[in-house]
Amino acid sequence: MASREEQEQEAERIFLSIGLAEKTAKTAVSKKKFRGELLEVIEEAGLKDGCDKSRGTLLYTSASTYPANAMLHRRHFIQEYISTGKLKSSDQLEAAFKFLSTCGEQPVDWKKLEESAGIGVEVTPLQIAEEVAKVLSANKDQLTLERYHMNTGKLLAAVKTALKWADGSKVKQELDDQILQLLGPKREQDLVKPDKKKTKEKKPKENGAVAEAAPANAEDTEAWRHADPYAFLPNPAENNKVHTTVNFSNGTQLRIANSAEKLAEHLKVTGGKVVTRFPPEPNGYLHIGHAKAMFVDFGYAERYNGDCYLRFDDTNPEAEKQEYIDHIQDIVAWLGYTPYKVTYSSDYFTELHNFAIQLIKSGNAYVDHQTADEIKAYREERRPSPWRDRPIEESLKLFEDMRRGLVDEGKATLRMRMDPKNDNYNMFDLIAYRIKFTPHPHAGDAWCIYPSYDYTHCLVDALENITHSLCTLEFESRRASYYWLLHVLDTYKPVVWEYARLNITHNVLSKRKLNRLVTDGFVHGWDDPRLLTLAGLRRRGVTPQAIKNLCQEIGITRSDGEIHLHKLDHHIRADLDATSPRVLAVLEPRRLVLTNLPADHFLTCDARVFPGRTEETYPVPLTRVVYIAAEDFREVDSKGYYALAPQKNVMLKYAGIVTCTGFEKSGGKVTEVRGEFRPLQAGEKPPKGVLSWVGQPRPGVEPTMFEARLYDVLFKTSSVADTGDDWLEDLNPASLTTKTGAVSTPRVTEAAPGTRFQMERLGYFCVDPDSRPGKLVLNRTCTLKETNLAALKGA
Numbered sequence: 129m130a131s132r133e134e135q136e137q138e139a140e141r142i143f144l145s146i147g148l149a150e151k152t153a154k155t156a157v158s159k160k161k162f163r164g165e166l167l168e169v170i171e172e173a174g175l176k177d178g179c180d181k182s183r184g185t186l187l188y189t190s191a192s193t194y195p196a197n198a199m200l201h202r203r204h205f206i207q208e209y210i211s212t213g214k215l216k217s218s219d220q221l222e223a224a225f226k227f228l229s230t231c232g233e234q235p236v237d238w239k240k241l242e243e244s245a246g247i248g249v250e251v252t253p254l255q256i257a258e259e260v261a262k263v264l265s266a267n268k269d270q271l272t273l274e275r276y277h278m279n280t281g282k283l284l285a286a287v288k289t290a291l292k293w294a295d296g297s298k299v300k301q302e303l304d305d306q307i308l309q310l311l312g313p314k315r316e317q318d319l320v321k322p323d324k325k326k327t328k329e330k331k332p333k334e335n336g337a338v339a340e341a342a343p344a345n346a347e348d349t350e351a352w353r354h355a356d357p358y359a360f361l362p363n364p365a366e367n368n369k370v371h372t373t374v375n376f377s378n379g380t381q382l383r384i385a386n387s388a389e390k391l392a393e394h395l396k397v398t399g400g401k402v403v404t405r406f407p408p409e410p411n412g413y414l415h416i417g418h419a420k421a422m423f424v425d426f427g428y429a430e431r432y433n434g435d436c437y438l439r440f441d442d443t444n445p446e447a448e449k450q451e452y453i454d455h456i457q458d459i460v461a462w463l464g465y466t467p468y469k470v471t472y473s474s475d476y477f478t479e480l481h482n483f484a485i486q487l488i489k490s491g492n493a494y495v496d497h498q499t500a501d502e503i504k505a506y507r508e509e510r511r512p513s514p515w516r517d518r519p520i521e522e523s524l525k526l527f528e529d530m531r532r533g534l535v536d537e538g539k540a541t542l543r544m545r546m547d548p549k550n551d552n553y554n555m556f557d558l559i560a561y562r563i564k565f566t567p568h569p570h571a572g573d574a575w576c577i578y579p580s581y582d583y584t585h586c587l588v589d590a591l592e593n594i595t596h597s598l599c600t601l602e603f604e605s606r607r608a609s610y611y612w613l614l615h616v617l618d619t620y621k622p623v624v625w626e627y628a629r630l631n632i633t634h635n636v637l638s639k640r641k642l643n644r645l646v647t648d649g650f651v652h653g654w655d656d657p658r659l660l661t662l663a664g665l666r667r668r669g670v671t672p673q674a675i676k677n678l679c680q681e682i683g684i685t686r687s688d689g690e691i692h693l694h695k696l697d698h699h700i701r702a703d704l705d706a707t708s709p710r711v712l713a714v715l716e717p718r719r720l721v722l723t724n725l726p727a728d729h730f731l732t733c734d735a736r737v738f739p740g741r742t743e744e745t746y747p748v749p750l751t752r753v754v755y756i757a758a759e760d761f762r763e764v765d766s767k768g769y770y771a772l773a774p775q776k777n778v779m780l781k782y783a784g785i786v787t788c789t790g791f792e793k794s795g796g797k798v799t800e801v802r803g804e805f806r807p808l809q810a811g812e813k814p815p816k817g818v819l820s821w822v823g824q825p826r827p828g829v830e831p832t833m834f835e836a837r838l839y840d841v842l843f844k845t846s847s848v849a850d851t852g853d854d855w856l857e858d859l860n861p862a863s864l865t866t867k868t869g870a871v872s873t874p875r876v877t878e879a880a881p882g883t884r885f886q887m888e889r890l891g892y893f894c895v896d897p898d899s900r901p902g903k904l905v906l907n908r909t910c911t912l913k914e915t916n917l918a919a920l921k922g923a
Contacts, residue, residue, distance in 0.1 A: 139167060146187060156188075171816075174889075179913065179914070183211065205236075208739075209740065213705065242741065246292060262290075264283070276311065364398065368385060371624065372611055374608045375608070401434045402428060402431075405436060405592065406460070408421075409441045409444070412452060415662060417630045420682075421600070422460065423679035428596065438456075440471070441473050441585060480588075484560055488523045494515060498515070507548075507553060512557070516557065523542075526540060533576045542561035546558065561583070562580065564577075593620065601626045603626060604626045632696060633692050634860075641855065658842045669894025669909035671704065674702070677703065681699070700909060710737060712748060712781065713870065714821065714872070718760075721803070727827060730749060749826070751827050754821045754823045760772055770816045770817035772817070775789075778817035779819065781818050783807075784807040788803045789804055831877075837867075838867065839863065843860055876895075890908075890912070
């Protein structure tokens with residue numbers, strides 16, 4: 129038995145693991161009665177191994193404020209709401225206990241409890257942002273006048289009144305962010321305390337002009353990302369403003385803007401609508417970074433009732449396959465996006481060729497014979513190509529010979545005549561066309577010269593009248609070449625805006641690294657559930673909405689950085705919790721014989737599909753032989769252990785009470801547990817231990833077994849990029865654990881591939897496509913609570 133000092137140390141460890149401050153934890157330990165109360169609450173919630181601070185605070189409040197409230201034998205239901213994340217705030221906790229206290233000994237109407245406490249109500253960041261914006265709009269004059277001297281307490285109260293169950297801290301943060309966006313950073317006078325004796329300034333008249341402070345830099349505050357992640361982009365009608373400045377090595381500058389005529393032509397075609405494009409290259413499988421790009425491109429168009437093209441940037445026939453084209457269209461549809469049109473850059477090969485002729489004739493392109501190595505060497509030395517001043521007629525003839533297949537592959541390219549001495553290497557006479565005697569997967573064998581990405585992308589944007597060309601930050605240096613080409617060809621010019629790409633810890637999103645993992649057999653294909661490919665996430669059981677919710681939370685910013693994996697897991701859990709029916713299952717079953725039941729005993733118990741949320745049930749067979757988890761039996765009982773042991777009572781969930789009467793061993797291992805079963809009597813307090821179990825589908829017939837694939841992070845290190853060339857050595861050897869012989873209730877064995885469940889106590893699972901008659905395979909999408917990733921480093 130542990131000494132008092134050891135007990136106190138263990139209690140302090142548990143209290144710290146739920147996010148309590150060290151001082152609070154020590155105080156809780158010093159109060160013996162409260163210490164026991166808090167430990168019991170944590171045990172009831174199943175969070176003895178720790179949880180985030182927000183849930184820990186609710187558990188502490190539950191123990192300190194409501195220690196003897198509302199019938200203690202029902203209190204564990206409240207802790208379950210906390211542990212699963214359905215009950216999120218102290219307001220909800222207070223309302224839940226208040227409702228329980230009115231029930232007396234009467235049965236609890238859990239649906240009414242949830243309604244009265246706002247349990248399951250999800251107040252999204254967007255809802256908070258919209259309500260904050262509404263309140264600020266109503267108080268804008270006073271706020272603009274008084275600035276940071278205004279008491280914002282009433283604004284906070286107004287938002288909380290409208291959104292009763294919103295998280296107060298999130299409301300406060302959003303309010304602060306939007307005020308900062310409206311007023312800008314604090315000025316010197318904002319830091320001076322106002323003299324209360326002085327007469328307050330009069331408010332401006334109703335129609336008087338009030339000078340508004342310039343909004344804070346969106347890249348610094350990012351306040352807009354919650355309210356409307358797309359609000360930073362200009363209206364299409366404003367595309368006549370200067371888009372960018374292109375600097376040349378001779379000191380001159382080019383200010384890029386649409387002429388009034390070009391903008392008028394564009395608006396006539398689009399009707400002033402937002403037009404975007406999602407432009408994947410069909411040379412591989414999409415990953416979660418592409419999901420963010422779709423959120424930006426399709427989401428921005430949807431936000432303003434515009435159009436979004438799905439455009440395949442298919443300029444490299446050697447790397448592109450119909451397999452990838454089909455996959456991309458499948459994934460776009462799976463995520464719930466509907467393209468305005470599906471187009472291909474190759475659809476415009478004729479127009480692009482005509483533009484190339486125009487470039488040569490205007491002296492802005494020439495045929496070059498340098499090899500790739502020579503181009504690289506000249507680029508490093510900032511020396512122009514020796515063919516740069518080739519006569520226009522000669523380049524026109526050679527380019528035609530290239531088109532007709534009269535020049536060997538690698539012997540000539542068409543290069544744009546830009547600025548080889550420019551500090552921006554993307555202005556170093558980029559290649560516009562190269563020769564490839566390779567049939568194109570979409571255009572066939574009509575061409576043997578193919579345009580480059582740098583040449584094609586901007587021109588097709590112009591041809592499709594794209595209003596906003598949105599791309600990730602690594603393309604920022606290409607702005608100059610993008611606009612240079614559109615300028616010299618005198619086309620319409622979209623707005624270009626770059627944002628930070630999505631990087632997530634413990635994985636890789638580089639196409640090169642993903643390809644290495646797949647082709648060298650480190651994972652089992654592009655849809656391996658350990659990868660963050662969208663095919664892998666879908667196979668694992670992740671929902672499209674969870675991915676979209678992650679993109680919504682992180683917003684669209686220009687700040688590079690990695691998103692921790694737990695953010696994705698949080699949104700996966702939140703969505704699956706709301707949509708996944710519950711089932712009973714056991715991964716490592718141990719036979720339990722209920723000796724007081726006859727051999728042919730068969731009774732169906734009603735198990736809840738969504739416990740505590742709806743009254744819907746599904747049948748679970750109770751037979752003389754049932755199976756419990758091996759970890760739920762010990763030969764010797766111990767304090768703090770709530771599962772089965774000799775002469776101990778536990779509850780078979782949804783069924784009744786089992787008393788352990790004995791067990792059998794073979795080879796030093798327990799092979800069978802014996803017990804007696806009886807139903808729970810009316811008004812009887814159930815045992816604390818509640819076990820998941822699986823009965824036989826019919827007496828004497830063993831339940832169908834399945835294979836459970838349990839996934840962990842693919843890499844032990846959080847930031848794989850930091851491991852350099854040794855990144856493969858950081859692969860987590862325990863990223864996949866397979867459990868064979870698992871059993872579950874019949875509704876799982878009958879499910880089709882793609883069906884999702886929450887297996888109570890075990891996590892969220894999805895039926896894998898590998899399943900076939902006689903072999904059922906389930907992937908664990910994620911655990912019920914966050915996994916401690918810190919321990920992986922030393923694995």
